[in-house]
Amino acid sequence: MVTVAIRRLDLDNPEQNILEHINLDKYHILPNTAGCRTVEEALFVARLGREVAQTDFVKLEVIPDAKYLFPDPNGTLEAARQLVAEGFKVLPYIHADPVLAKNLEEVGCVTVMPLGSAIGSGQGIHTIEEVRIILENATVPVVVDAGLAVPSDASKALEMGASAVLVNTAIAQAENPAMMADAFRKGVEAGRQAYLAGRIPVRTEAIASSPPTDVPEPVAAA
16 A cells, blocks of 8 residues: 555646556555644545545544644544545554544444554654554554654564554655665564464563473483
8 A cells, every 4th residue: 555645745737746656556545634633624635535546545644733743532533433434444543542442443444553653753663562452452453653763663563463564754764765665575574474473472581492301410420
C-alpha cells in the first residue's frame, strides 16, 4: 500500500500529482486525512479521497496538535464511527491506547494503527508495552505507525506480532531512500519470520545451553 495525503494533492497539475506516478497495478492507494484538525475536516477529505482514488480504504488522522502531531482520540473515534457507517474501510492512526484501540475495533475499523513515537521523530518504538496489550486484545490487524527510524524498529514491531508497519520519513529522508526501503523490507521479513518461528521466553535466571548430563564426572587423582 502507498498512503497519500489527499489534502496535499495538486489535482489540477498532473505532473505534480503523485497518483500519476504510482503503478496502480502493483500498489493499492490508501488515501489519508493528514492535515485535518477536526472531525468535519476528516470526513470531508475522506469522502474526497474515495472519489479521487476510487477506494473505500482510508487512513484516518484527526490531529489538532500542530507541534507534537498527536491524534485526537475522541475526534478519531467519532469520525471513524461515521465513516464506517458510510461504508469506508477505516484504518485509524491513534496513540498506543489499548482502550481506544478496542473501541475503534468495536465500531468497525478494519485495523488499528498505534504510534511508536511522534511522527517523523525517528525515536523508534517507545510504546512497546501498550502495543503488546493492543496486540493481545485485537482481533483485527495491528499496524505500527510513526516514529520508526531504522529496519530494526520495523523488525521489533513484527516480532511482537504486528501485521505491518507504515513508514515514511525514515525512508524518504534517508541519504539513500531506495537502499533504506530495501533494508526495511528485509527487517519486516525477518521480524515476521521470527514471530512465526516462536522466540524463547524471557527468564530472570540463566539456563545452561548444554545439558548438564553431558559434563563428565571429575576423576580423582591417584
